[in-house]
Amino acid sequence: MLDLEWFKQEVRYCRLPNGVANDRVRQSGGRYAQSLDFDFMMHMGFWCENFSLPAVLNECMMQSYAGCIRIFPNTHNLGPARFENLRAVGAFLVSATYDGHKVTHLSVYSEKGKTAEFVSPWEGKGLRVIRGSDREQVQVALKGDVASFDTQANEMYLITPA
Numbered sequence: 001m002l003d004l005e006w007f008k009q010e011v012r013y014c015r016l017p018n019g020v021a022n023d024r025v026r027q028s029g030g031r032y033a034q035s036l037d038f039d040f041m042m043h044m045g046f047w048c049e050n051f052s053l054p055a056v057l058n059e060c061m062m063q064s065y066a067g068c069i070r071i072f073p074n075t076h077n078l079g080p081a082r083f084e085n086l087r088a089v090g091a092f093l094v095s096a097t098y099d100g101h102k103v104t105h106l107s108v109y110s111e112k113g114k115t116a117e118f119v120s121p122w123e124g125k126g127l128r129v130i131r132g133s134d135r136e137q138v139q140v141a142l143k144g145d146v147a148s149f150d151t152q153a154n155e156m157y158l159i160t161p162a
Helices: 004-014 053-061
Strands: 069-071 081-088 092-098 103-110 115-119 127-131 141-143 146-150 155-161
Touching (some): 069 103, 127 146
Parallel strands (some): 069 115
Antiparallel strands (some): 103 155, 127 155, 141 146
16 A cells, blocks of 8 residues: 555655656665765756656556556545546556545546456446447446456547446
């Protein structure tokens, strides 16, 4: 479980005056060598590795690395939050809103027309899926706590509790 206060402290530590979070060589076991200046990478400019913070934020909002999409997987002490078009495994762009107590909006855009798998963010409830182009309800298969439905390429789907 994410320790939110520790996480906020780490973000503050890595932020530059312009708001960008840079690499401050915060690693397990300390710096590469004790003789190096703590900010030894700062003069090298920005590398893609320096922007790992967005990956952490992405994992806090949505997880899909195992193929099954989980929305707001850790809501302990999470206030209102939202995201738009986070890329999920399977060529999906996912958008969601959390009001501090429950998910109030969930939609997915399918780029390739694959089967989407979601763990319902509404405990004990299945999913109701509406296709955006014709507002028709899509058939949802439920296996344990995972709901799946077939998608069409370049199509938007609105997901609500069943």
